[in-house]
Amino acid sequence: MTDRGYLGEFELMILLAVIHLGDEAYGVPISRELEAHRGRGVAVGSVYAALERLETKGLVESSLGEPTAERGGKAKRYFRITKQGLRQVHETRRVLSKLWRTLPEPQGERP
Amino acid sequence: MKPNEPPRVAQWLLQHGMPPGRDDALAGDLLEEYRAGRSSGWFWQQVLSAIGIGWMRVLGARGMLLLFAALWSSLAPAWNALVDQAVRRPNPSEQFWRMDAPFAGLGSFGQWLLLNTSFLWAGILLYFVSHTSFAKSFSRKDVMRAFLSAAPIFLLAYFGTFVAMNLLFYPGPTLPRRTMTPLGEIFDLRAGALALRVPYFITLLCALWEARPRFVFGSRDAFEAAAFDPAPHHAPAMFAGDQGDRSPASVVRLLVVAGLINALIVAVLLCRLPASHTPSLTGLLFRAMAYVALGALAGTVGTWIYWRRVSGSLGARMPLPFRLFALTCAAGWVWVPAVVLLAAQDAPAAAAIAALGAALLAVGLRRTLPLLHEPLPSDADDRELFAATLRTAPREVQGYVIAVSIYLAGFALNDRAHLFASGLLALSAFLFAWQLTLAPPRALQSRFGNARATRRLARTAIPAVLVTLWALLDGVAHRDRVGEANTASAHGNSASAGADTNPKHAPNDMSAALDGYESIVLWPEPPKKEIIAPVPPAPVPRDPRLTKPLVFRFNGAYWYFQPPSQHPGPHAHVSHGSPLAVDIHSTTFIPLTMEAHQNLARPLRLGCCGSIEVEISNRDNRLGALALAMILADTSAPGKPSLYLGQQPIVSSQPERFHIKPVPVTETLRFVLPAHAPLKQFDEITLVVMSDPMRIDMGARIAIAQFQLEPR
Numbered sequence: 001m002t003d004r005g006y007l008g009e010f011e012l013m014i015l016l017a018v019i020h021l022g023d024e025a026y027g028v029p030i031s032r033e034l035e036a037h038r039g040r041g042v043a044v045g046s047v048y049a050a051l052e053r054l055e056t057k058g059l060v061e062s063s064l065g066e067p068t069a070e071r072g073g074k075a076k077r078y079f080r081i082t083k084q085g086l087r088q089v090h091e092t093r094r095v096l097s098k099l100w101r102t103l104p105e106p107q108g109e110r111p
Numbered sequence: 112m113k114p115n116e117p118p119r120v121a122q123w124l125l126q127h128g129m130p131p132g133r134d135d136a137l138a139g140d141l142l143e144e145y146r147a148g149r150s151s152g153w154f155w156q157q158v159l160s161a162i163g164i165g166w167m168r169v170l171g172a173r174g175m176l177l178l179f180a181a182l183w184s185s186l187a188p189a190w191n192a193l194v195d196q197a198v199r200r201p202n203p204s205e206q207f208w209r210m211d212a213p214f215a216g217l218g219s220f221g222q223w224l225l226l227n228t229s230f231l232w233a234g235i236l237l238y239f240v241s242h243t244s245f246a247k248s249f250s251r252k253d254v255m256r257a258f259l260s261a262a263p264i265f266l267l268a269y270f271g272t273f274v275a276m277n278l279l280f281y282p283g284p285t286l287p288r289r290t291m292t293p294l295g296e297i298f299d300l301r302a303g304a305l306a307l308r309v310p311y312f313i314t315l316l317c318a319l320w321e322a323r324p325r326f327v328f329g330s331r332d333a334f335e336a337a338a339f340d341p342a343p344h345h346a347p348a349m350f351a352g353d354q355g356d357r358s359p360a361s362v363v364r365l366l367v368v369a370g371l372i373n374a375l376i377v378a379v380l381l382c383r384l385p386a387s388h389t390p391s392l393t394g395l396l397f398r399a400m401a402y403v404a405l406g407a408l409a410g411t412v413g414t415w416i417y418w419r420r421v422s423g424s425l426g427a428r429m430p431l432p433f434r435l436f437a438l439t440c441a442a443g444w445v446w447v448p449a450v451v452l453l454a455a456q457d458a459p460a461a462a463a464i465a466a467l468g469a470a471l472l473a474v475g476l477r478r479t480l481p482l483l484h485e486p487l488p489s490d491a492d493d494r495e496l497f498a499a500t501l502r503t504a505p506r507e508v509q510g511y512v513i514a515v516s517i518y519l520a521g522f523a524l525n526d527r528a529h530l531f532a533s534g535l536l537a538l539s540a541f542l543f544a545w546q547l548t549l550a551p552p553r554a555l556q557s558r559f560g561n562a563r564a565t566r567r568l569a570r571t572a573i574p575a576v577l578v579t580l581w582a583l584l585d586g587v588a589h590r591d592r593v594g595e596a597n598t599a600s601a602h603g604n605s606a607s608a609g610a611d612t613n614p615k616h617a618p619n620d621m622s623a624a625l626d627g628y629e630s631i632v633l634w635p636e637p638p639k640k641e642i643i644a645p646v647p648p649a650p651v652p653r654d655p656r657l658t659k660p661l662v663f664r665f666n667g668a669y670w671y672f673q674p675p676s677q678h679p680g681p682h683a684h685v686s687h688g689s690p691l692a693v694d695i696h697s698t699t700f701i702p703l704t705m706e707a708h709q710n711l712a713r714p715l716r717l718g719c720c721g722s723i724e725v726e727i728s729n730r731d732n733r734l735g736a737l738a739l740a741m742i743l744a745d746t747s748a749p750g751k752p753s754l755y756l757g758q759q760p761i762v763s764s765q766p767e768r769f770h771i772k773p774v775p776v777t778e779t780l781r782f783v784l785p786a787h788a789p790l791k792q793f794d795e796i797t798l799v800v801m802s803d804p805m806r807i808d809m810g811a812r813i814a815i816a817q818f819q820l821e822p823r
Contacts, residue, residue, distance in 0.1 A: 027140035044144070045161025048137050049168050064134070070146060074139030 007092050013037070014050050015089050018060060018079050026065070026076040051079060059085030117145045117154045128162045130169040137161060176238070176319055183234040184311035188296040188304045189380065194226045224262060227269075231261040231314055233372070238319055240417060253322040264317045268310035276306050363480065366414045367440060367472075373413025374406045374444040378451040381405060384586045395587075399579035402448035403572055410444030411437045431480060431560070438564035439479045443472025445568075445575035452582035454530040456589050462524060464578055465533035466540035471571060473544035479560060509546055513539040651711050657719050657822040665815040667709040673701045691730045691775055695810035702807040705800040707815045714747055714792040717754070721823035722783045725798065728775035729763045731812040735803035737764040739813075741782045743793035754790040756782040758801055761813065777816070786823075 007015065017033040018025040027044055030051075034042045054060045065076040081089075116122075125138050141161075145154050170177065235257050296304070382402050385394065418433050446468030453461035516539035523532035651661065669690055672683035679685075684695070690705075697703040723741065731737065740758035744751055759780040762768055796818065800811045 027136060028143050031140070031144075043160040043164065044137060044140055044157055045164040048161070049164050052168070064136070068139075070143060071139035072142045074135035074142065076139060077134065077136035 006095065007088060010046075011050050011054060012089065012092055014047065015054065015059065015081060015085060018081050019086070019089070023078070023080075025079045030079070054085065055079075058082060059088055115146065117142065118151050121151075121155050121158045124162065125158045128158075130165045133165070173320070176316065179234075179238050180312050180315035180319070183237070183315060184308040186297055187230070187308045187311040188299055190227075190230045191307055192296055193379065194223060194230075224266070227265060227311075228262045231265060231311065231318070232258060234311075234315055235261060235318060237416075238315075239322075257318040257322055261314055261318045265310055265314040268313040268317075272306060272309045363436075363476070366417050366436070367443075367476070369417045370410035370414035370440050370444060371447070373416075374410035374447040375451065377409035378402070378406055378448045382448045382451055384452070384583065384590060388587070388591055390583075390587060395583045396576070396580055399448075399576050399583055402452075402579050403445045403575050406444045406447040407441040407568075407572075410447070411441055414440060435479060435560045435564055438561060438568055439475045440472065442475050442564075442568045442571040443468050445572050446471075446578070449575065449579040449582045450533055452579065452586055454533055456582075456586050457527055457529055458582075458585065459524060459529060459532075461529045462520065462532040462536045465537040468575075469537035469541040470544040473541040474548050475564070475567060477545055477548035479564060509542045513542050516542075651713055651715050656716075657820060659822065661720070661820040662817060664817045665707065665709055667707060667815075669810075670706045670708060671695055671810055672704055672706075673697060674704075679706065689814045690810060691728060691812050691814045693810075694812075697808040703810060705802075705810045705813075707798040707800075709796040709798075709815070709818065710746075711794045711796070714745060714794040715820075716792045717743070717784060717788055717790055718786070718823065720784060720820040722781055722821045723756075723796070724819040724821065725780045725782070726816040726819070727761070727778050727780065728814045728816055729761060729778055729812070730772050730775040730814075731764060732771050733806055733809070734766070734769065735764070735806035736766060737761045737803070737811055737813065738801040739780055740799040740801055742797040742799065743784075743790060744795040744797065745790060745793050746795050748792075752790050754785075754788050754793070756784065758799075775814070784823075 013034060014030060017030045017037075021029050021033060027047060031042050031044050031047050034047065051060060051062070055062060059082060060079045061082055062077050062079045065078055067073045067075045122138075125141070129137075141154060141157050144157075145151075239254060239257075382405070385398060387394075390398075414437060415433065418436070446464055450461050450465045450468065453464060516535040520532045520535035520539070523529070523535060651663075669686045670679040670683050671686070672679050686693070686695075695703070695705075725739065725741070727739070729737075738758045738760045741756040742753050743756065744753040759782065761778060761780070763772070763776045763778055798815060800813060802809075802811065
């Protein structure tokens with residue numbers, strides 16, 4: 001069932017950010033990555049909500065780090081993409097690429 | 112310069128406002144970003160959005176629960192009306208739990224709580240059973256917690272709603288139930304009905320809240336994970352960890368009870384007598400046929416809902432196909448409307464019909480179902496070693512249940528609790544017929560079984576329709592008899608009183624007599640009341656200054672009212688008799704205020720007298736000091752100005768002087784009038800009884816005898 005379920009835009013962006021950040025993927029860098037690429041702010045709460053959904057679907061997995069003083073004694077939660085998540089990203093890219101190729105050029109405009 | 116710590120209020124909100132079950136990672140991330148240079152405004156924005164998103168997600172995951180709780184609690188007004196009827200109806204079992212004061216209300220309270228909890232349990236059971244992922248979502252712990260927490264949560268929610276409604280809408284909204292049908296109560300959206308639904312809604316929500324997955328990182332929720340887990344699953348069971356525990360026999364019992372409950376609910380809500388007082392026989396026959404079909408359909412639907420869920424857990428082990436099972440059981444459900452109609456008329460025949468229907472159901476089921484119990488273990492091995500088997504025969508409890516049920520049913524019939532007796536007799540008849548009927552050794556072939564069950568249902572439905580028709584005919588006749596008796600009584604009363612001969616009142620009397628009352632209340636003949644001519648206000652002299660004491664007897668009224676009113680309002684109780692012989696209590700634990708009002712024929716100048724002496728009679732034999740306060744008022748002046756003259760203790764009620772008073776004790780209290788006061792004249796004297804806190808919920812047996820105005 002999940003093989004046929006496609007990702008939403010925000011979820012796909014988060015998955016790509018998690019892949020890009022590798023072992024350093026936790027809330028703050030993921031949010032910064034999204035802000036940098038989208039060009040506008042992002043609510044950290046919505047990032048966590050999306051990560052919850054992805055974890056429930058089995059596309060990412062998470063683990064707690066050690067508590068640190070600069071975070072007020074609160075631990076970081078690191079996220080990693082799962083094999084199923086990676087397969088899902090590739091599948092979504094394949095479908096989107098196919099769709100992009102069929103996009104006609106606007107008439108009277110030059111690229 | 113920006114402080115190193117984010118706003119404390121925002122931090123507190125983040126810590127306490129987020130849905131439970133989350134770790135601190137989000138809070139740590141926000142703190143890290145803030146310390147990296149983000150502003151306080153950014154922190155606030157993030158906190159508020161995180162709380163909003165978190166709760167939206169939690170509530171979104173419980174959307175079905177919210178919808179279900181709203182729908183089930185919408186039935187609460189109809190159920191509440193039924194509970195009210197049940198609590199007020201005489202119940203044979205009440206004699207077992209009846210207790211004396213101060214625990215006299217515990218029996219009714221327990222019955223009320225049990226009935227309401229049953230309604231909530233039915234809802235909780237329906238939620239679990241009808242949930243799409245029933246087999247995989249709920250652990251036994253979840254189920255137990257939901258059922259056990261329902262009653263205490265309901266009590267708290269009911270109490271809270273009661274207090275809130277009294278604070279907001281004192282004395283509380285009233286629902287005119289007499290004029291409402293059960294369907295009307297379900298769709299009633301007025302404030303009172305909505306308030307009635309609130310505790311049920313809260314209880315369902317709280318009891319089932321934890322039965323949904325928590326959103327905790329790191330612990331994948333079984334409920335949602337199951338939907339995405341590609342691994343093959345075993346067949347779902349009734350409860351997690353319960354797979355394969357249910358035997359076909361217990362499933363059949365569950366299905367029969369579920370169908371019966373559904374048929375009963377539908378029959379109670381929908382099977383009514385026709386509105387017409389002279390219905391045609393054809394119309395009644397069609398109505399009887401419709402009710403019989405409705406009973407069968409409701410029972411079948413109720414059975415099917417459970418069958419759909421349970422059959423998955425047993426797979427191929429279900430003892431027979433649903434169609435055959437439904438056809439067999441429908442032969443029992445068809446009797447339910449007749450039983451309900453007869454029980455509503457307090458007809459003893461209801462119990463007999465219920466027993467007949469249950470026996471027919473048991474015989475049908477027994478002849479259709481193959482042997483459901485496991486074969487007894489062979490004792491051949493034991494006999495090789497011992498002369499007799501070491502195993503004891505299984506204990507049969509059915510005999511005890513039948514005996515106790517019949518005994519209780521007789522008791523209930525004697526007390527005219529016919530619905531209760533019907534249930535007991537139906538149970539005993541079912542068990543008795545079940546024991547007597549032989550089961551087939553193996554399941555019949557489906558097509559033969561279906562044909563036989565259909566013929567049997569047709570044979571049973573015809574007498575069921577006739578019995579239902581008889582119940583309708585009897586019900587209409589019964590209702591008309593009651594209506595005529597009430598009408599005659601109403602007319603007789605009005606004729607004997609000779610007072611209310613207004614023809615405008617006649618339609619109201621008729622409607623009151625015929626609007627659904629199905630019993631006659633025989634009141635004892637009221638004692639002849641002495642009619643006292645209205646007493647004019649106390650006469651006072653025209654001379655503005657008194658030269659000798661002015662004495663006049665008290666001929667006013669006593670008023671009883673409750674907060675928040677500070678003065679007698681339209682709901683106050685007015686008594687013109689003497690309080691010496693009556694006990695007036697508050698039934699709501701809300702304090703009761705008692706006042707005596709004396710009007711004067713014309714206003715009297717305040718300077719006319721120096722003091723007012725009040726002679727009272729005290730026959731109050733309850734502990735607690737009393738005092739009397741006096742207020743003079745001028746009702747003829749705009750704004751009704753008043754003057755408070757203080758309070759005087761009633762000496763005979765003080766603890767050191769207290770004794771049991773077989774006859775009233777006379778006492779005189781003196782109130783001094785000030786020489787100068789804003790109030791220039793008065794024409795009303797009010798005496799307020801001030802009670803000790805231990806007795807503020809009752810009136811006092813204090814009677815005002817007379818006033819004596821002393822010249823200045």
